[in-house]
Amino acid sequence: MSGLRVLKPGPQSLLQDAGRLGWQHLGVSPAGPLDWHGAAWANHLLSNPWGTPLLEIALGGVELQAEVDTWVAVCGAQVPLSLDDQPQPLWTRLPLRKGQLLRLGFARSGQRAYLAVAGGFIAAPVLDSVSVQLREGLGQALQAGDLLACQPARFTRSASVPWPYLPDYRCKPLLRVITGGDAASFEEDQLQGFFAQTWQLSPHSDRMGARLLGEAVQPPVRQWSLGVGRGAIQVPPDGQPII
Numbered sequence: 001m002s003g004l005r006v007l008k009p010g011p012q013s014l015l016q017d018a019g020r021l022g023w024q025h026l027g028v029s030p031a032g033p034l035d036w037h038g039a040a041w042a043n044h045l046l047s048n049p050w051g052t053p054l055l056e057i058a059l060g061g062v063e064l065q066a067e068v069d070t071w072v073a074v075c076g077a078q079v080p081l082s083l084d085d086q087p088q089p090l091w092t093r094l095p096l097r098k099g100q101l102l103r104l105g106f107a108r109s110g111q112r113a114y115l116a117v118a119g120g121f122i123a124a125p126v127l128d129s130v131s132v133q134l135r136e137g138l139g140q141a142l143q144a145g146d147l148l149a150c151q152p153a154r155f156t157r158s159a160s161v162p163w164p165y166l167p168d169y170r171c172k173p174l175l176r177v178i179t180g181g182d183a184a185s186f187e188e189d190q191l192q193g194f195f196a197q198t199w200q201l202s203p204h205s206d207r208m209g210a211r212l213l214g215e216a217v218q219p220p221v222r223q224w225s226l227g228v229g230r231g232a233i234q235v236p237p238d239g240q241p242i243i
Contacts, residue, residue, distance in 0.1 A: 001122070001147070001149045002067045002068040002147075002149070002150075002152075003067060003068055003121070003122075003147050003148045003149040003150045004064040004065065004066055004067065004068075004102070004117070004147070004148040004150065005064065005065045005066075005067055005145075005146075005147055005148075006062075006063075006064060006142050006143065006144055006145060006146040006147070006148065007063040007064065007065055007101075007144060008061060008062055008063040008144065009062065009141065009142035009143055009144055009146070010057055010058065010059065010060060010061040010062040010104070010142070011058050011059050011061060012058040012059075012141050013055055013056065013057045013058065013062055013141060013142035014055070014056050014058075014131075014132040014134075014139070014141055014142070015053055015054070015055060015056075015121060015123055015130050015131065015132050015139065015148075016031065016032055016033050016039065016053070016054060016055075016056045016130075016131045016132065017032070017051045017052065017053045017054075017129055017130050017131050018032055018050065018051025018129070019031050019032030019051075019129060019131055020032075020126075020127050020128065020129035020131050020133065020138070021128075021129075022128070023127055024227060025227070028127065028133070028136055028138075029133060029135070029136070029207070029208045030131075031129065031131035031132070031133040031138075031207065032131055033054075033056055033112075033114065034056065034111075034112050034207065035076050035077075035110075035112045035114065037167060038075040038076030038077075038112065038113070038114045038167075039054060039056070039075070039076070039114045039116075041073075041075045041091065041161050041165065042054055042073045042074065042075040042076070042114040042115070042116035043073075043116050043120075045073040045075070045091075045092070045093040045116070045159055045160075045161065046071060046072075046073055046093060046116055046117070046118045046119075046153075046155075047118070048116060048118070048119065048120055052116070052119075052120035053120045053121045053122075053123060053130045054114050054115060054116040054117070054120065054121065055114065055115040055116075055121065055142070055148065056112055056113075056114055057076075057077075057079070057104060057112065057113045057114070057115060058111060058112055059077075059106055059107050059111060060077070060079040060080075060104045060105050060106040060107045060113060061104070061105070061106050062103070062104045062115075062142075063101065063102070063103045063104075064101075064102045064103075064115075064148070065099070065100070065101055065102070066096045066097060066098050066099060066100045066101075066102065067098060067147075068098055068150060068151070068152050069095075069096070069097050069098050069152050069153075069154070070095075070096050070117055070118050070119075070150060070151070070152055070153045071093055071094065071095055071096060071117070071118045071153050071154070071155050072093075072094055072096045072102065072115060072116065072117050072118070073091070073092065073093050073094065073115075073116050074090050074091075074104065074113055074114065074115050074116075075090060075091050075113070075114050075116075075161070076090075076110060076112050076113040076114045077107040077109065077110030077111055077112055077113040077169060078090065078107060078108045078109045078110055078169055079104045079105055079106065079107045079108070079113045080103075080104070080105035080106075080108075081102075081103070081104055081105075082102075082103045082105075083096065083100050083101070083102055083103075084100050084101055085101075085103070089160065090113075091160055091161040091166060092158060092159070092160040092161070093155060093158050093159045093160070094158060095155070095158075096117075109168075109169040109170045110169030117148075117150045117153070118150075118151075118153030118155070119150060119151045119153055120150070121148050121149060121150055122149040122150060122151070123139075123149070126138050126139065133207065134206075134207070135206050135207065135208055175243075177195070177233065179191070181232075182220070182223075185220040185221070186217070186218075186219070186220055186235075187218070187220070190217050190218050193215060193217060194217050194241070197214050197215055198214070199212040199213065199214045199241070200212065200213040200214065201213070202240070209234070209242040209243060210242065210243040211240060211241075211242050212240055212241045212242070212243070213240060214240070216238065216239025216240060217235050217239045217240075217241060218239055219235045219236070219237065219239065222237060231243070
């Protein structure tokens with residue numbers, strides 16, 4: 001099997017598809033792309049169905065050598081992209097020829113870039129998905145020397161994402177919060193304290209949740225652990241929220 005040979009894997013590069021659905025009742029988080037918009041466009045440029053396996057690259061710093069003639073697209077974070085040291089555009093379908101060196105520098109804005117290949121990367125599924133989930137020990141991050149297996153592919157011309165659909169990763173995101181669920185059980189001063197203070201992102205955050213650091217929010221009562229929806233804010237006993 002041929003494909004793309006990993007020369008430099010970057011800080012954390014993971015195969016992702018549409019996610020590992022149907023296993024949350026056993027405590028297995030669904031995984032899948034963190035930036036659905038970037039991942040979807042990378043696959044769409046190559047006429048891949050939604051959820052086709054691609055590579056999620058955290059921060060950049062990746063070098064790959066082609067061992068097959070194919071086409072690729074890189075979307076998401078603003079990383080310098082080059083083929084044989086020649087600059088290339090992001091959000092664009094590009095030909096990649098056997099022997100060429102594909103390099104992604106470190107991101108200028110945004111955090112995750114998505115590298116898709118025509119037909120998708122080939123990997124053995126675990127629990128119905130090839131998505132790597134390090135917390136659960138499902139798969140592993142890319143290592144130097146790995147082969148990202150894929151099939152040869154050919155397009156007649158390049159294509160790019162229309163500019164109205166290009167996000168600006170330099171903008172500071174605004175997270176809107178809707179109070180509900182157990183919010184009514186919190187003391188009013190605790191809720192106000194949550195919204196009023198500046199929170200820091202904990203280094204213990206992972207793909208399952210973003211852990212915040214700040215003045216603790218006192219939860220009303222201890223509760224049994226239960227499943228929550230994507231985007232919910234959980235306040236554990238230590239008072240440091242998890243999104």
